[in-house]
Amino acid sequence: MKKINKIKFGFPWEYLREGAIELFKKAGYEVDVDEHSYRIEIDDPEIECVTSKVEELAPLVEKGVIDVGITEKVFVLDNKAKVIELVNLEYGYKTWKRSKIVLAVPENSRIKSVRDLNGKRIVTWVPRIAKDYFKKHGVNTEVEFTNLPAEPKCPSLCDAIIEFVNTGASLRKFHLKILDILLETSPWLIANENSLKDKWKRKKIEDLAILLKGARLAQEYAGLILHASNEMMEEVLKVLPALKKPTVTPLRGENWFDVLTVANKKEIRKIIPRLKKIGCTDIVEFPLNKVVI
Amino acid sequence: MAENKLKLGIPKGSLQEYTLKIFKSAGFDINVPERGYFLTIDDPEIECFLLRPQEIPRYIEKGKLDLGISGDDWILESKAKVIEVCDLKYAKQEIKKVKWVLAVPKDSKIKSVKDLKGKTISTELVNTVKDYLRKNQVKARVEFSWGASEVKPPLFADAIIDNTETGVSLKAHNLKILDTILESSTKLITNKSAWQDKWKREKIKDLALLLQGAVKGEEVVNLMMHIPGEKLNRILKVLPKLKSPTIKKLAGENWYDVEISCKEKDTRELIPKLKRMGAQGIVEWPLIKLVP
Numbered sequence: 162m163k164k165i166n167k168i169k170f171g172f173p174w175e176y177l178r179e180g181a182i183e184l185f186k187k188a189g190y191e192v193d194v195d196e197h198s199y200r201i202e203i204d205d206p207e208i209e210c211v212t213s214k215v216e217e218l219a220p221l222v223e224k225g226v227i228d229v230g231i232t233e234k235v236f237v238l239d240n241k242a243k244v245i246e247l248v249n250l251e252y253g254y255k256t257w258k259r260s261k262i263v264l265a266v267p268e269n270s271r272i273k274s275v276r277d278l279n280g281k282r283i284v285t286w287v288p289r290i291a292k293d294y295f296k297k298h299g300v301n302t303e304v305e306f307t308n309l310p311a312e313p314k315c316p317s318l319c320d321a322i323i324e325f326v327n328t329g330a331s332l333r334k335f336h337l338k339i340l341d342i343l344l345e346t347s348p349w350l351i352a353n354e355n356s357l358k359d360k361w362k363r364k365k366i367e368d369l370a371i372l373l374k375g376a377r378l379a380q381e382y383a384g385l386i387l388h389a390s391n392e393m394m395e396e397v398l399k400v401l402p403a404l405k406k407p408t409v410t411p412l413r414g415e416n417w418f419d420v421l422t423v424a425n426k427k428e429i430r431k432i433i434p435r436l437k438k439i440g441c442t443d444i445v446e447f448p449l450n451k452v453v454i
Numbered sequence: 455m456a457e458n459k460l461k462l463g464i465p466k467g468s469l470q471e472y473t474l475k476i477f478k479s480a481g482f483d484i485n486v487p488e489r490g491y492f493l494t495i496d497d498p499e500i501e502c503f504l505l506r507p508q509e510i511p512r513y514i515e516k517g518k519l520d521l522g523i524s525g526d527d528w529i530l531e532s533k534a535k536v537i538e539v540c541d542l543k544y545a546k547q548e549i550k551k552v553k554w555v556l557a558v559p560k561d562s563k564i565k566s567v568k569d570l571k572g573k574t575i576s577t578e579l580v581n582t583v584k585d586y587l588r589k590n591q592v593k594a595r596v597e598f599s600w601g602a603s604e605v606k607p608p609l610f611a612d613a614i615i616d617n618t619e620t621g622v623s624l625k626a627h628n629l630k631i632l633d634t635i636l637e638s639s640t641k642l643i644t645n646k647s648a649w650q651d652k653w654k655r656e657k658i659k660d661l662a663l664l665l666q667g668a669v670k671g672e673e674v675v676n677l678m679m680h681i682p683g684e685k686l687n688r689i690l691k692v693l694p695k696l697k698s699p700t701i702k703k704l705a706g707e708n709w710y711d712v713e714i715s716c717k718e719k720d721t722r723e724l725i726p727k728l729k730r731m732g733a734q735g736i737v738e739w740p741l742i743k744l745v746p
Contacts, residue, residue, distance in 0.1 A: 188722065189718050189719055189722045190722070193620065195620075195622065198622070202620070204719075205722070367726070368723070368726035371726045372721075372722060372725060372726065375736070379737075379738070382737075384737065384739055404735070405680070405735040406680060406704060406709070406711075406735070408678070408702060408704075408711045408713075410702065421678075423735075423737050447739055448739065448740065449737055449738060449739045450675055450718075450738040450739055450740055451721070451725065451736070451737070451738040452736070452737050452738075453725055453729055453735075453736040453737075454735060
């Protein structure tokens with residue numbers, strides 16, 4: 162019987178799911194999600210998708226149950242999982258940002274620093290990181306695990322929390338303030354060490370990494386087309402970013418050129434008005450699927 | 455003053471989202487109210503109606519509609535005399551292909567279509583199934599099902615002929631597939647009288663061109679990359695031949711700028727390969743329409 166080579170891909174369920182699906186679609190895959198049976202299928206017979214809770218994925222990759230997957234960096238650290246970190250995908254829940262893991266206490270709390278936490282109760286989603294953190298500071302605390310947001314539990318059930326912060330809105334809502342930032346975290350593509358030693362799997366995983374990274378980068382960039390005259394060109398080329406060399410094509414029978422380039426969307430906000438001032442015309446911006454530098 | 459207007463049927467249900475999407479890419483905005491079926495479209499020459507795809511072929515045959523979108527399954531089942539203007543098969547339907555299959559309980563003694571003799575089959579496609587049985591020279595009882603056919607065997611029917619996309623629901627009901635009787639694609643259909651009316655025919659042909667362009671555009675992307683001069687020939691050989699590449703030499707450098715079109719699905723293999731071969735700054739962008 163012919164054996165089909167396959168990799169098992171760990172899809173994060175919960176809050177990292179939608180972002181991961183978006184990246185796969187832009188990478189060129191068709192993705193089918195079955196909410197009720199926790200099943201994700203993609204149109205590549207060489208990739209078998211397995212869904213998992215975000216925080217449970219790193220140990221599964223370490224054991225080799227899953228070859229490659231997407232999880233939050235902090236859960237790799239909290240599980241002390243020995244995995245290979247391939248690509249920082251750096252997307253977050255809704256806001257596409259990295260998040261921070263912080264120590265927070267009620268706004269009116271007497272606790273002013275880590276040292277004041279001796280003998281106190283802390284609730285967190287990342288207990289091992291929390292314990293290491295307190296040990297480092299020589300503080301004795303009672304660390305309790307929760308797999309629900311910790312904010313509502315403070316101060317009624319604990320004195321402080323160690324939680325994810327993205328925009329800070331949730332902390333403000335529960336009248337909590339940040340005392341310390343433990344680390345920054347974002348979603349990473351991680352792989353099993355032995356899977357990368359297998360020649361076929363390694364290529365498959367590396368190809369997937371190129372595509373997902375390209376899809377992620379394309380979310381930050383856009384294409385730009387404009388018309389500029391010969392006299393404007395020098396100034397235009399100075400304004401355009403250097404990620405990709407602009408493609409310049411002369412327009413038929415005129416002293417004008419068609420310029421095509423790629424730029425960061427946030428830069429484009431500044432570039433377009435400047436190009437307009439230089440005298441460029443017909444400026445068109447268009448979305449991208451993948452950017453592979 | 456006689457106003458030229460085309461009456462268009464948009465399918466409600468599983469084809470709806472896709473239909474609205476390709477119309478949008480074709481350049482038409484169709485507004486679907488939260489409740490109710492009175493659609494509006496930003497073309498004064500078209501009047502839209504949201505109808506079940508089962509009924510659209512019949513209304514087209516009768517001339518109540520000039521044009522509509524429906525599946526092969528319902529066109530066949532209605533036995534309506536309609537004209538197929540074009541296929542609008544959705545490229546990204548690898549996982550969710552609409553298939554009509556013959557399914558029986560896993561432990562059933564029915565092993566093939568021949569064993570259906572004298573049995574009861576429940577289906578939404580009564581006419582199509584009768585034709586299928588006749589073709590296989592099997593006499594069986596065909597019962598119309600209003601839907602949810604999976605629950606019927608073995609108590610209410612011996613077998614079903616039902617549509618499936620992924621087969622998950624069949625598996626969940628302990629059914630196994632014995633045969634595929636039909637694979638259904640999406641079609642743009644009209645009737646003879648509209649097709650003979652000069653104005654309507656032109657309008658339909660223009661619309662078909664745009665819709666097909668939108669379907670194709672969904673499938674194809676553009677790629678642009680920089681390639682060093684010494685690697686150009688080797689890389690050009692691996693590029694897909696969908697359209698000849700546009701090659702430009704970068705001023706004052708031994709680098710080339712190459713632009714191609716390719717199927718989106720092919721980029722999964724092509725892009726990592728190009729990167730390995732030395733192409734740089736590979737940028738891919740989607741197309742809205744592609745009219746060959």
